[in-house]
Amino acid sequence: MTLFASVLQLDRTAVKALRITDAYSLHRVVYSLYEDVRDEATKSGSMPSGILYADQGGDHRVRKILMLADRKPAAAVDGQYGEVQSKPIPDDFLQHTDYRFKVIINPTRRDSASRKLIPVRGREAIAQWFLERAELSWGFRAAAEQLQVDRIEVLQFTDKHQRSVTIGQAHVQGVLSVHDKLQFQSSFVSGIGRARSYGCGLLQIVPVFDNPFA
Secondary structure, X not given: OOOEEEEEEEEHHHHHHOOOOOHHHHHHHHXXXXXXXXXXXXXXXXXXOOEEEEEEEEOOOEEEEEEEEOOOOOOOEOOOEOEEEEEEOOOOHHHOOXXXXXXXXXXXXXXXXXXXXXXXXXXXXXXXXXXXXXXXXXXXXXXXXXOEEEEEEEEEEEOOOOOEEEEEEEEEEEEEEEOOHHHHHHHHHHOOOOOHHHOOOOOEEEOOOOOOOO
């Protein structure tokens, strides 16, 4: 399977024309760039879209969104807004052992009694949660002494069904070492954690010799 790393750049005119005001409207714009290869049955099930993205923000001139998918996106939103640059990820990109990484993550735990998802709060708690999940579920170990939880924020928006959605996000970066190559590759391709449809879970990784988002 070929993966494509892409960058969507939107100037102020495009952001206004596309009505990007919250996490759902950005989700709508990113997903509109890709052909939906799922049928109605798999849409309603657990089959992933094959699309990950991370909002990098920007300045008064341009906003940048990184994207990773198993297919190429369109060159512009609605054929006219923004600029999309894409390139295939080299076959050997996931064969390294050590990477620097950044990720926007949705840190949650499931309460053992109520079975409800509860947010993990506070930098120290989020860092510990990340270290545990990385080794147990994502195929890599993150170096604790180099792990940084840079920013924590809460997104609130209304989805396409007019349901209120609240997502906690933490911006985490550091250095990782792969201990389970297949699991790590799956984590990169499918994303890690929850809320991946809304800009969480894309592992932005840089090995010694390559960077697909450069």
